[in-house]
Amino acid sequence: MDLGLPDKNRQEAPPGAEPGVELVRLASLREAYPVPAVLVVSGRLGLLKTISGLQDLLSDGLWYGRLVNKGPDAIDEIERAMQRIQQYCGIGIHIQDAGTKWHPTLSPREDDMIRRCVLAQGDVGIDLRWWGAERGKSDAIDGQHNGTVKVLAGRFILDHGKGHSRTIFLKFEPAGNARHVFTNVAIMEQKLLHVKVCHTCASSTRGLLVTQCVAEGQPMALVLCPTMILG
Numbered sequence: 001m002d003l004g005l006p007d008k009n010r011q012e013a014p015p016g017a018e019p020g021v022e023l024v025r026l027a028s029l030r031e032a033y034p035v036p037a038v039l040v041v042s043g044r045l046g047l048l049k050t051i052s053g054l055q056d057l058l059s060d061g062l063w064y065g066r067l068v069n070k071g072p073d074a075i076d077e078i079e080r081a082m083q084r085i086q087q088y089c090g091i092g093i094h095i096q097d098a099g100t101k102w103h104p105t106l107s108p109r110e111d112d113m114i115r116r117c118v119l120a121q122g123d124v125g126i127d128l129r130w131w132g133a134e135r136g137k138s139d140a141i142d143g144q145h146n147g148t149v150k151v152l153a154g155r156f157i158l159d160h161g162k163g164h165s166r167t168i169f170l171k172f173e174p175a176g177n178a179r180h181v182f183t184n185v186a187i188m189e190q191k192l193l194h195v196k197v198c199h200t201c202a203s204s205t206r207g208l209l210v211t212q213c214v215a216e217g218q219p220m221a222l223v224l225c226p227t228m229i230l231g
Contacts, residue, residue, distance in 0.1 A: 001027075001040050003048065021054055028061025029204045034112035036088045037064035037081050045069040061203070063088050063116050091115045092125030092157065103130040104148055110172050113208045117199045121156055123165070128154035131169065147205070149173045153213070167213035168198055178207020185209060 003020025004013045013019075020040070027035040038058060042048055048067050049055070058065025064084040068077045093114055095106075106114075118126050131151040150172040156165035173181065182200045189195045199210040 001038055003040060003042055021051060021057075024054065024057050028057045028065075031107070031109045031203065031205055034109055034203075035062060036112070036115075037085050038062055039066050039068050039077060039081050041068045041070055041074055041077075043070040063112070063119070087119060088115055090124075091118050093118075094125070094127045095152070096127070096129040098130045101130065104133050104150060106150070106172075107206070109203050109206055110150070110208070113172075113201055113203065113206065114170070116201060117170075117208065117210055118156065120199055121165075122159065123156040124159045125157035126154055127157060127164065128152045128170070146176075147174045165212075167215075169211050169213060171209045171211075173207050173209075175202050175205050175207050178202040178209075181207065181209060185211070 001020065001024065003024075005019040005023065006013045007019055024038060024040065027038055040048060040054070040058070045067055055067070058067070064081055066077060066081070068074050091114075093111065114126060118124070129152065131153045133148055133150045135146075135148060152170045153167060154170070155167055158165060178200075179202065182202075185195065185197055185200075189197050194214040196212040196214070197210070198212050199208070201208050
């Protein structure tokens with residue numbers, strides 16, 4: 001992507017980089033079909049580094065985003081980005097059949113967040129099953145990010161045939177709550193031995209929290225134990 005773009009077809013590019021920066025922003029926020037990688041190629045790399053928020057858009061909103069200087073090295077950067085995209089698309093996501101239970105589907109953005117989570121762990125895939133889902137309400141004042149809270153349990157698939165990880169839980173919820181949840185869980189992780197955070201990330205609409213189960217074997221939801229006495 002070149003940031004020196006005109007506002008409309010067949011026009012001269014205005015001074016500055018505002019149209020191009022806006023296009024990067026739109027790419028990083030696209031929820032229906034998330035963009036995995038963007039390279040901003042420019043001969044004014046020093047200027048680009050001073051543009052407020054550009055680096056955050058590339059690092060937070062995308063799996064792979066880089067500022068690239070025009071020249072012979074740009075070819076190497078493009079090849080490296082293609083390799084990263086192949087890694088991203090090569091992640092295996094398996095969701096087990098829920099049987100007689102009905103659950104919502106995963107959105108394209110949630111699929112993107114799972115892929116980024118698996119890549120951050122250095123694994124090649126993930127095997128999941130539905131744990132639960134319910135309507136969630138965002139803490140945002142306008143409520144525009146209200147949405148379903150989705151929880152899945154599963155295990156990472158380790159690379160080089162090394163088997164599976166311990167059981168993990170993935171919790172998706174409205175982005176308006178995500179930052180508060182991430183902060184609170186990080187505090188609890190420092191206080192309690194049985195809380196271990198594996199990964200957190202957030203988009204403009206959704207947040208993902210991944211925690212590790214400390215129990216041995218398959219965890220069982222308390223709702224499945226109506227006779228259990230809580231003391």
